[in-house]
Amino acid sequence: MELINSHPVLEFSHGERVTFSFDGRNMEGFEGEPIAMALHANGVKIYRHTPEMRRTRGFFCAIGKCSSCFMVVDGVPNVRTCVTPLKRGMMVETQTGRGKINLPSEVV
Numbered sequence: 001m002e003l004i005n006s007h008p009v010l011e012f013s014h015g016e017r018v019t020f021s022f023d024g025r026n027m028e029g030f031e032g033e034p035i036a037m038a039l040h041a042n043g044v045k046i047y048r049h050t051p052e053m054r055r056t057r058g059f060f061c062a063i064g065k066c067s068s069c070f071m072v073v074d075g076v077p078n079v080r081t082c083v084t085p086l087k088r089g090m091m092v093e094t095q096t097g098r099g100k101i102n103l104p105s106e107v108v
């Protein structure tokens with residue numbers, strides 16, 4: 001994992017180490033950190049493909065003010081992963097286009 005563990009001015013605290021899935025692959029992150037940060041630490045830099053041109057997108061603002069980090073999280077598209085906290089067992093998927101709602105059958 002690519003993480004900053006010490007800094008001369010800032011102090012870091014992490015939540016519990018948890019597993020989640022990204023496009024079917026198991027990954028680890030820290031509970032409560034933004035999903036996009038966990039993906040970045042695991043080397044994932046592409047979060048979605050644009051609707052028209054299928055261009056790749058990743059981090060841009062990192063403060064929840066654009067749409068660059070939209071992903072499908074637990075079947076819900078258009079989740080701003082830079083401001084959404086990671087939870088144990090989350091299913092995170094690369095989003096293509098505008099995304100489709102794909103909720104588990106027990107929710108529908």
Ligand code: FES
Nearest residue numbers: 062064066069082
């Ligand atoms: S990177 Fe801009 S909203 Fe997430």
